[in-house]
Amino acid sequence: MKTTPLHDNHIALGARMVNFADWRMPLHYGSQIAEHHQVRRDAGMFDVSHMTVLDLAGDQVREFLRYLLANDVAKLKRPGKALYSCMLNERGAVMDDLIVYFMNENRFRMVVNAATREKDLAHIRKAAAPFAVAVRECADLAMIAVQGPNARDKTHQALVAFMDSRIPFLSPVSSGVNKDSDEAATPAALAPFFAREYGELFIARTGYTGEDGYEMIVPADRTAVLWRELADAGVKPVGLGARDTLRLEAGMNLYGQDMTEDTSPLESNLGWTVAFDPTDRDFIGRRALDARRGREKYKLVGLRLEGRTIPRPHQKVLGNVGDGEITSGSFSPTLDRAIALARVPVGTEGTCMVEVRGKQLPATIVKPPFVRKT
């Protein structure tokens, strides 16, 4: 099992550690429901160092990514802009979902899932062979996400302490790197879904909770320092358990559950991430998708249950036009009831029943997200 640079911190905090995709990760630090509320109401931090960070560099990097990804990086015009995309196989099914950041014309950064790391790397390297692109896995980097309504303010405080003199934006004296005004060169100026490098720190205003906040990529040997400064600024640690309930409330899919190598993005509520225009862009999986497009049999929907009995993956869903199955189910601490994502026949509407341990529980079909932040 691999450990992150924050492993000792988790142990010291009394975390319940679990194995997750070859990594020892914190599930919770006492109560995952309390941690969930912490993120919705204030600010929480997640060790997400298990995620795989890839740097793609070279003259043809944009051209390559337009071929590799179902979403179109041609949409990324301003440096720092992020894009959510699926990476498909030739059958038009989902190999992984990821975020790609446009750093400059010669370099894009991509963050892919931990559980899919090996197959992703093999797939990407093979696809990249004909292109002038170097693929580098940044194993020397770790990642902390800070999420919640107060996440940005508290992170800004923590960064002042973290940076000391290492980063130009906090030490105007050593500036010269930044010609911008001080204001524009600080993370506070980052727009949603943008990232920027500040010396050794990569900061993106992205996340997986439906809350505002940052995902920060940091050198492994500086991760514990950043974690401590965030803790001093009042950011509480949050484990993978709450990460799952937060993303589910936000209606975000989890790879391996809500979409897999056997499901199309168009049957996974991810049609919005597939850029069919321009029609002459050839991307991996396009032919298979084009051939079936508009004839999908299934769709992914949200289910809101009445009570707290939780539907679990693969349990049966009985709807008005046929059966489907749960892909993710959990307790929503915000709504105080069970919620789920389910793959059901196209045309399923209104209400349905979920079969849980021999009982049928009524559920209402809703369009995710379940919890919307205004």
Next chain:
Amino acid sequence: MSNVPEQLQYAKTHEWVKTEQDGTITIGITDHAQEMLGDLVYIDLPDPGRIAEAGQELAIVESVKAAADIYSPVDGEVAEVNNALGDAPELVNTDPYGEGWILRLRPSGPIPADMLLDASAYAELAANEAE
């Protein structure tokens, strides 16, 4: 290391059992079990008066992570359930041997001899199971 009170008896399926002075037995889940389950969100309790056989499922405890059955260690009848758990299932996490008790049974016979473990045997089982 989870808490395993000396004076209780334990099932291999992680229930604790306490014989009360009036002959009823109180059942809950162990500290180890609540740790493994994580935050509990729902306890599906039987109606008082329900007849159960030893080894039969009596209740379901549901956490964010998983659902687990509570089994009866003895033939008997459900005498009382902990209705406080309806609004506060987290009592099972915070006080598994006290406020977080689950139900009381009125046994119709003796508890089968091989059904329960003493504290040290259960502590060993729990330790082996913990990661």
